[in-house]
Amino acid sequence: MKFKTRLIIAFFTVIMVPVVLTSLFILLLGRYQISSIEKTYGLTGTTVEVLTxxxxxxxxxxxxxxxxxxxxxxxxxxxxxxxxxxxxxxxxxxxxxxxxxxxxxxxxxxxxxxxxxxxxxxxxxxxxxxxxxxxxxxxxxxxxxxxxxxxxxxxxxxxxxxxxxxxxxxxxxIPEIREFAVDVLIVIGLVLIFTAAVLVLWIYRAVMQPLGRMQQAAQYIKEGNLDFEMKWETDDELGQLCRDFEEMRRRLKTNTEEKLAFDKENKELISNISHDLKTPVTTIKGYAEGIMDGVADTPEKLEKYIRTIYNKAGEMDTLINELTFYSKIDTNRIPYNFDTLSVNNYFNDCAEDLALELEQRGVEFGYFNYVEEDVRVIADAEQIKRVIHNIINNSLKYIDKPKGKINLRVKDVGDFVQVELEDNGCGIAAKDLTNIFERFYRTDASRNSSKGGSGIGLSVVKKIIEDHGGKIWATSREGTGTTMYFVLRKYQEVPVNE
CATH class of the missing domain: 3.30.450 (Beta-Lactamase)
Incomplete structure (x- = not known):
């Protein structure tokens, strides 16, 4: 019952109950007094109206x-x-x-x-x-x-x-009439007191029970305890307030859990990047000392040492860029520059760059484009390139075959362009396949810790694709390899009616 309804009922009850009870009492007491007066004074035919x-x-x-x-x-x-x-x-x-x-x-x-x-x-x-x-x-x-x-x-x-x-x-x-008048006044007072007491108790219970629960809940929240449930039994304004209080508690608990998870992720990220930075820093330091000590005493050795230092510095730069990009994801400040891109031109350029890079790493690369020349998409060229590189770098970590192989396929699937990146790595277990796009998720922590990386590469990929209005998923067979899929919506011109 709404609290407003309670007050309306209380208002009419305060008016009606005293009137009804007082009238009933006057009627009953009046009959008694009439009988007494008629007997005492020898009257007949006396009524309550006459008595008053x-x-x-x-x-x-x-x-x-x-x-x-x-x-x-x-x-x-x-x-x-x-x-x-x-x-x-x-x-x-x-x-x-x-x-x-x-x-x-x-x-x-x-x-x-x-x-x-x-x-x-x-x-x-x-x-x-x-x-x-x-x-x-x-x-x-x-x-x-x-x-x-x-x-x-x-x-x-x-x-x-x-x-x-x-x-x-x-x-x-006469005394009987005086007593009757006094009794009427007493009854009116008692009826008013009784009615007010009952209504006050009724409203008090309706108000104090939920207030007591909210007070207890506030004490729990004050103490940092969010593992409780705020229950309500009524559908009035206070019941709604209890529901709002419970919703606030749930959100506070969710925010607290998210903050704890965020802090844990930050610590894990810092730990991963610190671990990954230690290797190139140690390598750079060792090769620099070798140059300083004259170990690189030939032009060939010197070039090799300098090339190694340069490559390791590039790895460090990649890790730092990854950390910077991660902070932008958490604050939803990824700098997108959307533009209309020709699918063929864009992925042809990407394929050329990937072919050179993978050739240097001894990995065979295959490129297959099944899209018509006029197909275009609206996308951020730099961020889509980040998506492709993150997927390929993740594949390179887990290629366990003597001859690595990566294939890039671009297909036309109706209103979307579908991009497939296939590798011949160790594959992913079915139980882990749905979790690989979560932050810091590793299918085998003890084994993958040696692979390096911050653990956020695929989560970044998912974020970028979803911000483009697309979708990403994966299929895999253990021991055979993994295929990553993502789709981008085609750009379609809307005809202008003349």
Whole structure:
């Protein structure tokens, strides 16, 4: 569940749950209080709406006394001058928060005296024959008085006008109603507290669990431990944050592993080149000492020594160039100069150079071109030459036959030009064939360490061919030889619609 959805649910829950629970409680408690009030005060037909209206409740308490007094006033009006009867009636009204006042003409003949603010009450008493106060509901006076007056008019036997008033102090609420109001307030408070507590706990658990995991994960990362898994159980915003955190951890781990591998490769490269540089340096030093000591005492020997020094210096230059090019690969700064090349012209020139070089090394070279004259490719001539030389140098290291042989074939294969370089070396095992283009990979480290080289030649070849939009692969048979293949996309002119 989304965190936003949780907050929306929480918002409506905070509104709806207290309303529903409070309404239910008021209904149940109201029924109980109604039953108690009806039993205590002898009422019937009381409802929750009546219970919440003190004027209406207190008005009902005096309905029966009002009927009784009216009947007595009609049947025996002079009895309303009997102090004993009036006191007894007034005591009965006292239990109902009311009192009795009797007036003859304009003179108050009896006053129960149980109502507060009596002077103001007397001022509010209506005149004889008032129709509002003679009704069963009575007349309510608000303001500072807060009284309900029910008036009963009658005629004394001597002809005087008489009025009996049942005055109820509405400001003095009956205890059950007061308790009901207090209980309602308490319930509302408890419901609000309960609802808030449940929602806070719900949201707290939804927030703190993923936060706790992220905190633990951050501690692991701080300690350098990336070998853990950040799990998540929800699909909300925090769950997405956990997924992002896990993705960050994976990338950090990948970067760390790549850095360690890179450092290892750099150390291996430095070790390989240092090893390979030691041999020509030792040779150069030895031949130079021979010249200095006069060992080369004939022109032929001197020329041989100088030629050897020159060749070894060339090997050192090749190694240094290889190291420089390796650094450019890692920073993706290989200097490409793409141009449209004629396949025949380019590979014919390459074949001439290779024929001379391999002839000096005693290796037989064969060149076969099956491409039409007009076929062209877009490529960097210098970098493609580097590809061919790296492949051939790698082949020369592993030619184990008395007579070495290397063949160069150029073929037209649809939208591509395919170049094949075949040797008759020792071959490569099938299990190693897919790994030969990886950096520093050696099929037999103990044997190949003596062959020299930085170990990055074929990885450089793969990088250059892929940057040209091509592909490189190899086939091999142990004891027979290896063939390297790479393809370059043909250059095709797009016709311009006139």
């Amino acid at each position: 209206n003190p004027v209406q409740v207190l008005g009902q308490l005096t309905v029966e006394p009002c009927h009784e007094l009216r009947a007595e006033a009609v049947a025996n009006p002079d009895k309303l001058e009997d102090a004993t009867y009036l006191n007894e009636f007034n005591e009965m009204l006292a239990d109902k928060k009311s009192c009795l006042i009797v007036r003859k003409d304009d003179t108050i003949t009896y006053m129960g005296g149980k109502v507060n603010r009596m002077e103001k009450v007397l001022e509010k008493l209506p005149s004889y024959g008032n129709t509002e106060t003679t009704s069963e509901a009575g007349l309510y006076f608000g303001g500072n008085v807060q009284i309900l007056v029910k008036q009963i008019d009658f005629q004394y036997s001597d002809g005087a006008d008489g009025s009996a008033f049942i005055v109820t102090d509405v400001g003095d609420m």
